[in-house]
Amino acid sequence: MFESLSERLERSFKILKGEGKISEINVAETLKDVRKALLDADVNFKIAKTFTDTVKEKAIGQNVLTSLKPNQLMVKIVHDELAQLMGGASVDINLKGSPTVILMSGLQGSGKTTFSGKLANLLKTKRSKNPLLVACDVYRPAAIEQLKVLGEQLGVPVYSDLESKNPVSIAEAAIKHAKLHGNDVVIVDTAGRLAVDEAMMNEIAAIKKAINPQEILFVVDSMTGQDAVNTAKEFNDRLDFDGVILTKLDGDTRGGAALSIRSVVNKPIKFVGTGEKMDALDVFYPERMADRILGMGDIVSLVERAQEQYDEEDARRLQKRIAKNQFDFNDFISQIQQIKKMGNIKDLAAMIPGMGKALKDVDIDDNAFKGIEAIIHSMTPLERANPAMLNGSRKQRIAAGSGTTIVDVNRLLKQFDQTSKMMKMATMSQGKLKLGKRR
CATH class of the missing domain: 1.10.260.30 (Signal recognition particle, SRP54 subunit, M-domain)
Structure with missing residues (x-):
């Protein structure tokens, strides 16, 4: 996770470490290298520049030039700004409502169906909820089957209607089913496309209008980098979603999506997927992620x-x-x-x-x-x-x-x-x- 970015940032801070005398020139050189590291990690140019400008302003203001350990103080400033860039604090999922209705959105292949299963598992095992998974991808029979397999594996019921080709009516019927059977959370898995298109947007907007979900989550493959951020913006413009889910963060990802997406859509990252198993789902903590990016580990999560x-x-x-x-x-x-x-x-x-x-x-x-x-x-x-x-x-x-x-x-x-x-x-x-x- 973020290995290449972590290495680049470590090299950047070494510019200050060996200096006998620290000057604005040294600091500027370090931050130029930090900016390059962020750009290589697929962070948006404007965000990378604003980030390093803010760090420079704070570094000069906090007397990095006269500090006995300027590289350590610089690391702290960068750490705090990274955490702020990713949202500052964790934001929990909204579980109000009877039942709580959660609508999944995202492109095909982003991991929506797998995440739906992971979320159901988390809510069942850690939040004592009784979730219902809903198969609303009427175009891909494999998606319905995948959700059923996950549901059986987790002991979570799955609502589907193989006769209907109308995802709106399926979602509405699922909520009625949940009320009758005591399911307090309804997780609606929707269809994705290989690219954003009008038909897809109209369909999911219609589902949103019909079921009025308490929570709309945008699921994105973090390995797609800057494209993930652009897609998130398009979905947010139409759906005004409540939070972002980053999947496949355990892969060979450069980290650009995690660092950029919060600034672009102004919506929190709520969860990150870190593996194939159903329990490989973590609440997203910006400060802990900043720790990991800077090679400081994450003892709190380990405990x-x-x-x-x-x-x-x-x-x-x-x-x-x-x-x-x-x-x-x-x-x-x-x-x-x-x-x-x-x-x-x-x-x-x-x-x-x-x-x-x-x-x-x-x-x-x-x-x-x-x-x-x-x-x-x-x-x-x-x-x-x-x-x-x-x-x-x-x-x-x-x-x-x-x-x-x-x-x-x-x-x-x-x-x-x-x-x-x-x-x-x-x-x-x-x-x-x-x-x-x-x-």
């Missing part, structure tokens, strides 16, 4: 993801086992399963400051734990519960059973031992901290 998988009772049980030196391979594999539920391993690691750059050329896929899991599953229940009993012959059997080598088994045992010690130390430190507070 939030961890908390979603966190079970207090399990944590207390694990803490007691660690304190009694009872941590075993059953506990170890349980922790691995929780980490896997949090998302893509490389994306998670990139949320740790400095790790994104370190892992740039490292390939970490979702099967990163496959070998470890195979080794643990090749142990007997007795061996998993008593790691100390793993002698040479047992290791040989486990290696053969898991399709690995004795070296791999020994490496895992070493990792397990290190993890046990670290968790023991963390538990002891936490205990001392609690004791200190009681005193």
Whole structure:
């Protein structure tokens, strides 16, 4: 995510880092490089120029020239302005109404249908809603089928009418259906086109007029760059939508859409799609995104993801086992399963400051734990519960059973031992901290 832009900006700030004396010329040179980096990331020229002019004005006003660490102060100013450029603060989806009606818009291939499923999943699992998905793309039977497959996968009902070719009447009937069946959110997936055309705009405008949605979302493929911004403007002129959804932000995107779209349409980015899985959907936080762009990681989002998988009772049980030196391979594999539920391993690691750059050329896929899991599953229940009993012959059997080598088994045992010690130390430190507070 934004790797090339992050690298370019880092190089820009190095212009200031090595200077013995900072001048307006140095600052101007840095910002010229920043502007080039933004343009290369497919940011609109006018927006890039206004951005760097604002940063320069603030930099001179905040005494960057006399600062002991001018590059750090410059990074902070750029960070704050990036966050402001992307909206400043997060804006939540509007869930008022009974039921709440959400209308999806966007071009074909932007990811509307997939996002509709992701949004239904998020509302069901995290907001305790009972959503209904509505298939209003009457031109593409595959779109209706795709929505049905997603609905079945998520346990979310899907309303469709294969006999009707009128998306307006389908949407109206779906809302009546939702009221009868207790669905408190109706997500209407509409047809897209390969390009903006009058027929498409008239159709979706007619749906909007008929169902009067509380929320209209424009879904856009972030990999289309500046074209995405232009398309957003055309849709907004006709629909006056409430928010933008950026999909495929995990791809090889230059970031221009995320940085430009807010300024062009004056509408907030509400969610970003970060992968194929149904839970790969994040609320858009401008400040956190600015952190990622500048290589600062995103610890807050990492902690939030961890908390979603966190079970207090399990944590207390694990803490007691660690304190009694009872941590075993059953506990170890349980922790691995929780980490896997949090998302893509490389994306998670990139949320740790400095790790994104370190892992740039490292390939970490979702099967990163496959070998470890195979080794643990090749142990007997007795061996998993008593790691100390793993002698040479047992290791040989486990290696053969898991399709690995004795070296791999020994490496895992070493990792397990290190993890046990670290968790023991963390538990002891936490205990001392609690004791200190009681005193």
